[in-house]
Amino acid sequence: MQASKYHINTLKEAPAEAEVISHQLMTRAGMIRKAAGGIYTYMPLGLRVLHKIERIVREEMDRADAIELLMPMVQPAELWYESGRWEQYGPELLRLKDRHQRDFILQPTSEELITDIARNEIHSWRQLPLNFYHIQTKFRDERRPRFGLMRGREFTMKDAYSFDRDEASAQGSYDAMYDAYMRIFSRIGLEFRAVAADTGSIGGTRSHEFQVIADTGEDLIVYNPESQYAANMELAEAPCLLAERATPREDMVKASTPGAAKCELVARQLDRPLTDTVKSIVLATENAETRETAIWLLLLRGDHELNEIKASKVPGLEAGFRFATETEIQETFGCVPGYLGPVNTTRPVKVIADRTVANMSDFICGANAADYHYTGINWGRDLPEPDEVADLRNVVAGDPDPAGGTLAIQRGIEVGHVFFLGDKYSKAMNATFLETDGKPALLQMGCYGIGISRIAAAAIEQNHDGKGIIWPRAIAPFEVVICPMGWHKSETVRNTAQALHDALQERGVDVMLDDRDTRPGIMFADWELIGVPLRITVGDRGLKDGIVEVQARREAEASRIAPDDAVAQVMARLSSL
Amino acid sequence: MQASKYHINTLKEAPAEAEVISHQLMTRAGMIRKAAGGIYTYMPLGLRVLHKIERIVREEMDRADAIELLMPMVQPAELWYESGRWEQYGPELLRLKDRHQRDFILQPTSEELITDIARNEIHSWRQLPLNFYHIQTKFRDERRPRFGLMRGREFTMKDAYSFDRDEASAQGSYDAMYDAYMRIFSRIGLEFRAVAADTGSIGGTRSHEFQVIADTGEDLIVYNPESQYAANMELAEAPCLLAERATPREDMVKASTPGAAKCELVARQLDRPLTDTVKSIVLATENAETRETAIWLLLLRGDHELNEIKASKVPGLEAGFRFATETEIQETFGCVPGYLGPVNTTRPVKVIADRTVANMSDFICGANAADYHYTGINWGRDLPEPDEVADLRNVVAGDPDPAGGTLAIQRGIEVGHVFFLGDKYSKAMNATFLETDGKPALLQMGCYGIGISRIAAAAIEQNHDGKGIIWPRAIAPFEVVICPMGWHKSETVRNTAQALHDALQERGVDVMLDDRDTRPGIMFADWELIGVPLRITVGDRGLKDGIVEVQARREAEASRIAPDDAVAQVMARLSSL
Incomplete structure (x- = not known):
């Protein structure tokens, strides 16, 4: 490929609205152009990246049958x-009408249509298992699209859907996709983790996210550096930090804590460690039939944070909860928020203690009186045992892993998700097949997504420096760029550069020859911004010394190589990029 | 590829709504499944065809820079x-609102967006020419979608847009696309014609359609079998069939023609050839300012048909016309339709004569009196010369080509269109670049479409028989199918079939091994319906005789070939399919 026949248009400045580095760099490198909020044109350089990702995904999906x-x-x-x-999905589902006023949607995902296809196409157990996938444009009408391709409205996704006779077989399909995903992200060349994830509203029993590790990621991953364990913060089990409840040593005392409406302030005022304090979180649920409101008091150690996903799994809270209003709090506790606690509440509340809180003794909590806390509270002695003990909190770095070792936390960007669906959709849509006994049975399903366009952004979030993008070779728009110094001036330079280009192209290398004849500084800056992994610089001065310069995007210095050795050297180096 | 790991699901019956053969066969072969009116899922076999078409298109577009x-x-x-x-486009343009009630469209084509990109990306003449293309899903909300992929609502199109400094350069871009299209359709393996077409409302000076020849096509193509000439009926110039006006030999006579409201009936009643009659077509135009209506009388020979596109090019009719109402006709001619003519009209009308009519003498036309026609009418003698002489009619087969030879007509399916746009969009959207003199100039544009999914349907309309589809090799879902007789029963059959499969696959042949072990009749019928160009049948009986059978889809009989020669034979035969 020659630059003069291609379209390269880099920008000095990123648009003001570009908040994340991938958005900034893809725009500056001329890989995307905004058409509307969250809707982009993939410019030629950007589309090459997308196509390379698609190709790897397609090959591995095909390999997995x-x-x-x-x-x-x-x-x-x-x-x-x-x-x-149609009812459940929020406004992210773009609903539209055709000219005859019939309702349609722009697909955000395709469970419904594939289940419809399956119920028409699959008649017998003999046809199973089956796994269909497509790579197609998706649309999700995000309220506030931002972050470029990280959270666009129109984006490219690969979604696959497996159909099996029974759960055991479906598990096999799930595992095959899990393995395919491991191969895909390894081939793409990103640092990633397969992370156990919450199955959420989709239900089912198993789910894994594939997270690209990046400090700018929105997701928190809990992992054990010494084992295979990794889970999304939403799901990661937090251990009880106290093996057993210690014997009480203090009396319960009502302490004045003026203005100390947070555990940190209480601990400071009373000169006690934060880990001696307990925070009270008040939730409300409504009984769907009686419409009566119940109040719940969740207790966490002062230094811990509530994990709402976990709270939603506490018996009685599964149907949904909300934070209690100040009026409800006043009515229940006879006190303003900030000084609440489980001792002597005005009305009955359900008390749910986090595992660690349940084993605390001599702890500090609000006294249900403004500007007062109790110290030296002990379960059983000063108040009844909690109604329920549950894992309510987020893991924090340093928490022990019950299986051994210590848990760590890092940030990630979700680029893939595998999901065991069971019969959620086949039941709702009556998608059955005939079993060996001639009786209809529900298809067992799994669904498996990969955010094709998001991978491009995630790769940049993980791989960039002050100069621009650093693409992993497998998805770089070009693998090698040849930069001739003085294309029009020097025939030797021109011939050498062209010969290198042709030789590499012949060997299947995706090589760009920059024949634009711009000044070296501009040319180098362009390709560093665009992030081509390997650059060959050909100049008269070097050629007189019998060398061309080869420099990987991550390297500070170029290697001087004889032109005759350059092709072999480049081929060797590419395999490690 | 093995059939047991693939999804093959043929149907005995086509859906009742499938009116055309391509729709019927693609559905029966399991290549498409309807999701909604005019909206289809491309099933695995159908998608393979699409991908092969896309690949050829992409390669040739890239080759054309x-x-x-x-x-x-x-x-x-x-x-x-x-x-x-937004205003001009009819309801085919699907307009929708996002969650913030902002207006969007589903692209039916992308002139606007690419012009927006061009005005942002192109700064200088140095960047020109540029030609951008994409292969993307399009949506046109047809009122009555039908004919399967021939006229769907959602479909895949390749659209390209060229940008040039001036018209001469734009002409070069146009020619390059024309040549690329010739290569594309040749490679796909269809019988087609490049046909000069009307530039219609888009304006500009040049346009060609690429028409796949098929009796079921919607378009009429006028061509000269002895020359390169081919044009869409809308555009094809119809010659004057009379070199000069003959000397009058009859007197004008008012003849009684009771009930003969059509030229055919008049000719029969008067025992004169139809070519002696002239038909009157009454049009109306409205003056945009005065709102006054003008009446136009168009005259065509009795055996000719009005070409409305040509009529719309007559001076005074360019801004639009309609057929006159019966009231208007009564007011102007004092007579009911069926007996109208240019002699002695009640009010002034503009008389436009077709070229042939202008040279007729002693002709027959309505007398503006119910049940009466004049015979022996002659221009100049019985009525003034026509106000205008124009090409108003459709060509008919047998018309002489002014350049020599005779014109013929065939039907076609439009699968590609190249269009010189000029500055239509760049002017409306102010898309300029800086010329050498530093002054802004409007970009000269061309647009170039190929209906990817439509090609699949057109290929079938052109290539099918009673058994099913006959794909050209280049876009067949599989090039070769191997049909083993008794897959499970015979190890020899299994080994031979598998070895042939592996050997062909190794040579890059897209080969399917049908290991489903269905009965031969069903298996053969499936692959004949699906239309794989070459079949190899492997059976115990044949192997005992030292042969396998090789049969092209178009052949009635199989060739008996030694298994060891099969691969070489298949490779040789494929190159001619």
Whole structure:
């Protein structure tokens, strides 16, 4: 490829709205252009990256015997009525009407349509297992699209859907996808983790996210550096930090804590460690039939944070909860927030203690009186045992892993997700097949997504420096760029550069020859911004010394190599990039 | 590829709504499944065809130095306000609102967005020429979608847009695309014609359609079998069939023609050839300022048909016309339709004669009196010369080509279109670049479409028989299918079939091994329906005789070939399919 026949248009400045580095760099490098909020044109350089990602994904899906098809972007609402998601899905689901005022949606995902296809196509157990996938444009009408390709409205996703006879077989399909995903992200060349994830509202029993490790990631990953364990913060089990409850040593005392409405202030005023304090979080639930409100008091150690996903799994809270209003708090505790506690509440509340709180003794908590806390509280002696003990908190770095070792935390960007769905959709849409006994049985499903365009952004979040992007070779728009110094001036330079280009291209290398004849500084800056992994510089001065310069994007210095050795050297170096 | 790991699901019956053969066969072969009216899922076999077409298109576009990018499916309305097409485009343009009630469209084509990109990306003449293309899902909300992929609502299109400094350079870009299209359709393996076409409302000076020849096509192509000439019926110039006007030999006579309201009936009643009659077509135009209506009388020979596109090019009719109402006709001619003519009209009308009519003498036309026609009418003698002489009619087969030879007509399916746009969009959207003199100049544009999914349907309309589809090799879902007789029963059959499969696959052949072990009749019928160009049948009986059978889809009989020669034979035969 020659630059003069291509379109390269880098920008000095990123748009003001670009908050994250991948958005800034993809715009500056001319890889994306905004068409509307969260909607981008993939410019030629950006599309090359996308195509390379798609190719790897396609190859590995095919290798795993998944079968590619292509479902439409515009899908009929009827299927979404059937599954119930027409109602359940929020405004992210873009609903539209055709000229005959019939309802359609722009697919955010395709469970409904593929289940419809499956119930028409699959008749017998003999056809199973089956796994269909497609790589298609998706649309999710985010309220506030931002972060470029990290959270766009229109984006490219690979979604696969497996169909099996039973759960054991479905587990096999799940495992095959898990393995395919491991191969995909390894081939792409990113540092990533497969992370156990919450199954959330989709239900089912298993789910893993594939997270690209990056400090700018939105997700928190809990992992054990010494083992295979990794889980999303939402799911990661937090251990009880106290093996057993110590014998009480203090009396319960009502202490004045004026203005200390937070555990940190209480601890400071009373000169006690924060780990002696307990924070009170008040939730409310409504009984769907009686419409009566119940109040819940969740207790966490002062230095711990509530994990709402975990709270939503406490018996009685599964149907949904909200934080209590100040009025409800006043009515229940006879006190303003900030000084609440489980001792002597005005009305009955359900007390749920975090595992660690349940084993604390001589602890400090609000006295249900403004500006007062109790010290020396002990379970059983000063108040009844908690109604329930549960894992309510986020893991913190340094927490012991019950299986041994210590837990650590890092940030990640979710680029893939595998999900065991069971019969959620096949049941709602009556997707059955005939079993060996001739009786219809529900298809067991799994779904498996990869954010193709998001991977491009995540790769940049993980791999960049002050000069620009540093692409892993497998998804770089070009693997090698040849920068001739003085293209028009020197025939020797021109011939050498062209010969190198042709030789590399012949060997299957994706090589760009920059024949734009711009000044070296501008040319180098362009390719450093664009992030091509390897650069060859050809100049008259070097050629007189019998060398060209080869420099990897991550290297500070170039290597001087004889032109005749350059091709072999480049081929060798590429394999490690 | 093994059939047991693939999804093959043929149907005995096509859906009742499938009116055309491509729709019927693609559905029966399991290549498409309807998601909604005009919206289809491309099933695995169908998607393979699509991907092969896309690949050829992409390779030839790249070869022509067009640069691939990807514009979004959902595009902001603002750009369409600018171009004026938000108003002009009919209900085929699907307009939608996002959650913030902002207007968007689903792209039916991308002139607006690419012009927006061009005005931001192109600064200088040094960057020109540039040609951007994308292969992307399009949506056109057809009122009555039908004919399967021939006229779907959601479909895949390749659209390219060229940008040039001036018209001469733009002409070069146009020619390069024309040549690329010739290569594309040749490689796909279809019988096609490049046909001069009307530039219609888009304006500009040049346009060619690429038409796949098929009796079921919607378009009429006029061509000269002895020359390169080919044009769409809309555009094809119809010659004057009379070199000069003959001397009058009859007197004008008012003849009684009771009930003969059509030329055919008049000719029969008067026992005169149809070619002696002239038909009157009455049009109306409205003056935009005065709102006054003008009446136009168009005259065509009795056996000829009006070409409305040509009529719309007559001076005074360019701004639009309609057929006159019966009241208007009564007021102007004092007569009911069926007996109208240019002699003695009640009020003034503009008389436009087709070229042939202008040279007729002693002709027959309505007498502006119910049940009466004049015979022996002659221009100049019985009525003034026509106000205007124009080409108003459709060509008919047998018309002489003014350049020599005779014109013929065939039907075609439009699968590609190249268009010189000039500055239509760059002017409306102020897309300029800086010329050598430092002054801004408007970009000269061309646009170039290929209906990817439509090609699949057109290929079938052209290539099928009673058994099913006959794919050209280049876009067949598989090039070769191996049909083993008794896969489970015979190890020899299994080994031979597998060895053939592996050997062909190794040589890059797209080969399917049907290991489903269905009965031969069912297996053969499946692959004949699906249309794989070459079949190898492996059976115990044949192997005992030292042969396998090789049969092209178009052949009635199989060839018996030694297994050891099969691979070489298949490779040789494939190159001619």
